[in-house]
Amino acid sequence: MKNNSINFKRQVTIKLADVKLQSALSRLQSRFVEGRAAVISEISDFEETRTAAAAIRDRVLNDLEHWLMHFEQQATARGAIVHWAETGADVNRIVAEIAVQHGVRTAAKSKSMVSEECGLNDALELAGVTVMETDLGEYILQLAHEAPSHIVAPVVHKNKEEISDLFAEKHQLPRKTGIAELCREAREILRPAFLNADMGISGANFLVAETGSALIVTNEGNGRLVTTLPRVHVAITGIEKVVPTLEDVTTLLRLLPRSATGQSITNYVSVLTGNKNKDDHDGPEHFHIILLDNGRSSLVGSEMQEMLRCIRCGACMNHCPVYQNIGGHAYGWVYPGPMGSILTPLLGGLEKSPDLPNASTLCGACAVVCPVKIPLPDLLRKLREKQMERGMKSRRETFMLKAWAWLALHPPVYALATKFGVRAMSLLGGKNKLLHTLPGASGWTDGRDFPAPEGLTFREIYQRRNRQ
Ligand code: SF4
Numbered sequence: 391m392k393n394n395s396i397n398f399k400r401q402v403t404i405k406l407a408d409v410k411l412q413s414a415l416s417r418l419q420s421r422f423v424e425g426r427a428a429v430i431s432e433i434s435d436f437e438e439t440r441t442a443a444a445a446i447r448d449r450v451l452n453d454l455e456h457w458l459m460h461f462e463q464q465a466t467a468r469g470a471i472v473h474w475a476e477t478g479a480d481v482n483r484i485v486a487e488i489a490v491q492h493g494v495r496t497a498a499k500s501k502s503m504v505s506e507e508c509g510l511n512d513a514l515e516l517a518g519v520t521v522m523e524t525d526l527g528e529y530i531l532q533l534a535h536e537a538p539s540h541i542v543a544p545v546v547h548k549n550k551e552e553i554s555d556l557f558a559e560k561h562q563l564p565r566k567t568g569i570a571e572l573c574r575e576a577r578e579i580l581r582p583a584f585l586n587a588d589m590g591i592s593g594a595n596f597l598v599a600e601t602g603s604a605l606i607v608t609n610e611g612n613g614r615l616v617t618t619l620p621r622v623h624v625a626i627t628g629i630e631k632v633v634p635t636l637e638d639v640t641t642l643l644r645l646l647p648r649s650a651t652g653q654s655i656t657n658y659v660s661v662l663t664g665n666k667n668k669d670d671h672d673g674p675e676h677f678h679i680i681l682l683d684n685g686r687s688s689l690v691g692s693e694m695q696e697m698l699r700c701i702r703c704g705a706c707m708n709h710c711p712v713y714q715n716i717g718g719h720a721y722g723w724v725y726p727g728p729m730g731s732i733l734t735p736l737l738g739g740l741e742k743s744p745d746l747p748n749a750s751t752l753c754g755a756c757a758v759v760c761p762v763k764i765p766l767p768d769l770l771r772k773l774r775e776k777q778m779e780r781g782m783k784s785r786r787e788t789f790m791l792k793a794w795a796w797l798a799l800h801p802p803v804y805a806l807a808t809k810f811g812v813r814a815m816s817l818l819g820g821k822n823k824l825l826h827t828l829p830g831a832s833g834w835t836d837g838r839d840f841p842a843p844e845g846l847t848f849r850e851i852y853q854r855r856n857r858q
Contacts, residue, residue, distance in 0.1 A: 391506050391507065391509055391537055391723060391724050392509070393722060393723045393734065393738045393742055393743070394722035394723065395721060395722030395723050395734050395735075395738070395742060395743035395745070395746055396722070396742055396743065396744070397722060398720060398721065398722055398743070398745040398746060398749065399745055401716070401719065401720035401721075401722065402716050402720050404720075405715075405716040405717055405719065405720045406715065406716060406837075410549060410552070411547055411717050412715075413549065414546060414547050414548060414549050414717075415546070415547070415714055415715070415717055417546070418546065418708050418714055419714075421543075421652075422543075422650075422651065422652060422704070422705075422708040423708055423709060424652070425651065425652020425653075426648060426649060426652045426705060426708070426759070427652075428652060429648045429652045429653065429654055430648050430649075432648075432654060433644065433648075436648075439641060439644050439645055440645065440761055440762070440763055441763065442641050443641055443642050443645050443701075443761055443762050443763075444699060444762045444763040446633065446634070446638045446641060446642065447633075447698075447699035447701075447762050448699065449634065450630075450632055450633060450634060451630065451690060451695055451698050451699065454629065454630070454632070454687075454690055457599045457632045457633075457634060458599075458629060458632055458681070460599040460600075460634075461597050461598070461599040461602060461632050462602075463602070464599065464600065464601055464602030465597075465602030465603075465604075465664070465679055466602070467602065468601075468602050468663055468664030468665075469664040469665040469667075469677060470602060470664055470665060470677040470678070470679050471676070471677070471678045471679070472678075472679050472680075472681065473678060473679070473680045473681070474680075474681055474683075475680050475681065475682045475683065475684075476683050476684070477682075477683075477684055478507055478508030478509060478510075478682070478684055479508070480682075481504075481505075481508040481510065481626055481680055481682055482508055482509070482510055482513035482514070484678075484680055485510060485513075485514060485591070485624055485626070485680070486513065486514065486517040486519070488589070488622065488624060488676075488678055489514065489517060489519050489588075489589060490517075492588065492589070492621070492622045492676060493588070494519055494588040494589040494622060495518070495519060495520065495588055496519065496520045496521075496522070496583070496586060496587050496588055496589070497514060497519050497520070497521045497522070497587055497588065497589040497590070497591050497620075498522050498524050498583045498584050498587035498589075498590050498591070498615070498616050498619075498620060499511070499521055499522065499523050499524060499528075499590070499591040499592070499616065500524055500525055500528075500590075500591070500592045500593070500606070500608065500612050500613040500616045500617070501523075501525040501527070501528050501544065501593065501608075501613075502591065502592060502593030502626055502627075503538070503541050503593065503702065503724055503725070504593055504626050504627055504628055504682055505591065505593065505626050506537065506538060506724045507682070507684060507724050507737075508626075508682070508684075510591070510626070511523075511532075519589070521591070522580070522583040522587070524580050524583060524584065524612040524615070524616055525544070525608075525610060525612055525613075526545075526573065526576055526610060526612075527543060527544040527545035528544055528545075529576060529580065530545045530548065530553055530556065530576075531544055531545055533556055533557075533560045534548075534556055536719075537719065537724075538718065538724070539717050539718030539719045539726065540704060540707065540717075540718050540726065541702050541704050541707070541724075541725065541726070542650045542651060542702075542703065542704040543651075543704070546717075546718075547717050547718065547719065550567070550569065550572075551567075553572060554566060554567050554572065557572060557575060557576070561575060561579065563575065580612070584612075584615040584616065584619050584620075585619065587616075587619070587620040588620055588621065588622060589620050589621075589622040589623070589624060590615075590616035590617050590618075590619065590620040590622070590623045590624070590674065591616065591623075591624050591625075591626065592604075592606055592613055592616055592617050592623070592624075592625050592626075593606065593625065593626060593627055594606055594625045594626075594627040594631055594662075594679070595607050595631070595646070595701070595702070596631055596632075596633045596639050596642065596701075597627065597631050597632040597633065597679070597681075598632075598633055598634075598635065598636055598639060598661070599632055599633065599634050599635070600634060600635045600636065601636060601661075601663055602663060602664070603636075603661045603662055603663040604625040604627070604662045604679055605639060605659070605660065605661050605662070606625075606658075606659075606660050606662070607643070607646060607647065607656040607658065607659050607660075608656060608657070608658045608660070609651070609653075609656050609657045609658070610657070610658075611657065611658055613658060613660060614658055614660050617660060617662055617674070618672045618673055618674070619672070620674060621674060621675045621676065622674055622675070622676045622678070623662070623665075623674035623676070623677050623678070624678045624679075624680060625662065625677075625678070625679045625680070626679075626680045626682065627679075627680075627681065627682065628681070628682050628683075628684070628686055629681045629682065629683055629686050629687065630686050630698040630700075636661075642701060642761075643655070643659065645701070645703070645761035645762070646701055646703050646761065648761075649703040649704075649705040649759065649760075649761040650703040650704050650705065662677070664677060665677040684737055685736065685737040685738075686698060686737070689736060693772060694732070694736055694769060694772065696764050696765060696769065697729070697732050697733060697736065697764060697769055699762040699763075699764050700729055700733075700762065700764060701761065701762055702729075703761055704727070705756075705759040705760060705761065706727050706728040706729050706755075706756035706759060706760055706764075706766060707726055707727025707728065707729070707730070707756075708727075708759075709755040709756060709758075709759050710727050710728050710750070710755065710756055711751060711753065711755070712727075712749055712750060712751065713726060713727040713728075718730075721734065721746065721749070722734070722743070723738060723743075727756070728750060728756035728766045728767075728770070729756075729764075729766065730746070731746040731747060731749050731750060731770060732746075732747070732766065732769045732770060732773065734746055735747060735773055736773075740773065740776060740777065740780070740782070741782070744777065744782055746773075747770050747773035747774050747777065748774065750767065750770050752767045752770065752771070753767075754767050778791070786830070790830065805847070805849060808847045808849075809847055809850070812843040812844075812845060812846065812847050813845055815842050815843055816842050816843055816844060816845035818842065819841075819842020819843075820842075823841060823842045823844075824839040824840070824841060824842060825839060825840040825841075825842050826839055828840055
């Protein structure tokens with residue numbers, strides 16, 4: 391997928407004015423935020439489990455090469471073939487080569503954000519392989535020629551009516567309006583794709599080093615069909631997804647579905663180990679696992695390493711007030727929300743995504759809900775510091791920040807400046823106590839009024855209360 395995050399601000403303006411999108415995004419609250427809150431109360435040791443999960447991820451990342459080698463050895467011993475891809479283009483080339491090697495003409499694919507990262511579908515179509523997305527959300531997007539807008543619920547930006555119209559147009563069948571009817575229609579079209587595909591393509595939520603397994607969690611069952619029916623299975627994932635043992639996976643599985651969809655467990659958890667043996671009833675004859683770097687290894691040992699703990703649950707975006715208002719497409723690449731505001735500049739280049747580290751109020755909600763305790767606001771702040779160091783901030787912003795830093799280092803002057811500042815703002819706020827414009831902060835006041843302060847600074851109010 392092409393990185394379009396350079397146009398973030400323009401996209402935000404468009405998305406904020408999109409009435410259908412705003413209505414679709416309002417469902418995030420009930421579907422994910424409230425769902426997560428309800429289900430995490432089921433386990434009394436949720437916080438301890440988060441700490442344990444973060445420790446598991448750190449243990450791997452601190453010795454990533456060792457665990458990857460261990461994984462490759464175990465996977466190979468069980469009949470899988472492990473490929474190493476430095477870039478997305480390498481992934482596309484390897485999959486195309488596997489397709490040629492096995493005479494593949496059609497592929498059925500389950501959801502994989504890494505394949506979106508590589509633009510795999512377009513590359514395979516160019517290589518003469520017809521690809522069918524089989525995750526319902528991804529299938530809808532394939533019909534609509536759109537990119538996912540959420541890493542767990544890729545079609546969250548569309549409402550039911552839009553999907554009804556799309557199906558009627560593309561399937562050339564009478565328009566259905568019920569969710570069950572729409573699902574049945576999609577199922578009838580997708581079923582032959584599973585049965586006829588020469589190749590199945592999936593992602594992997596985790597790679598288990600001790601068994602050489604790729605593990606996927608899904609709700610629709612398409613993942614299981616894609617990985618067992620076609621004679622060739624290709625699993626594509628990032629190098630950071632390795633986990634030492636199955637026991638470690640059980641810890642992470644206590645958190646992933648709860649944080650992602652508010653479920654205690656997904657409908658399917660598939661552990662895929664090796665290719666089909668002569669005694670097996672099903673499974674692929676050829677099992678290829680492609681491990682993508684694409685800049686991830688450069689984060690190992692850096693001050694940004696904690697980002698590699700991510701298990702792609704989507705909780706940070708579900709709880710982010712910025713994502714809740716603009717949706718995922720505005721971010722311009724595969725990964726939206728707070729995790730995307732960090733990953734996109736890290737993997738694609740800070741210069742290409744200058745607005746993303748600033749697409750956050752730093753309210754901290756993302757860090758509170760992250761199941762592997764990634765300090766997302768701290769990482770965003772570090773990226774902002776890098777922008778300052780590289781001279782990527784405008785002269786005005788640099789001046790404002792330097793002026794604020796100088797004031798903060800001179801408390802008496804700070805007290806005096808804020809004393810006059812709040813009194814002036816209070817006067818300008820008039821009877822309604824609202825400021826319609828603020829010099830230097832039109833980004834705020836163009837879309838909303840700024841509440842004028844009462845006329846006293848925080849310090850003055852605090853001192854008064856203490857005296858009382
Ligand atoms: S950063 Fe944390 S909350 Fe966000 S997707 Fe990754 S694991 Fe989930």
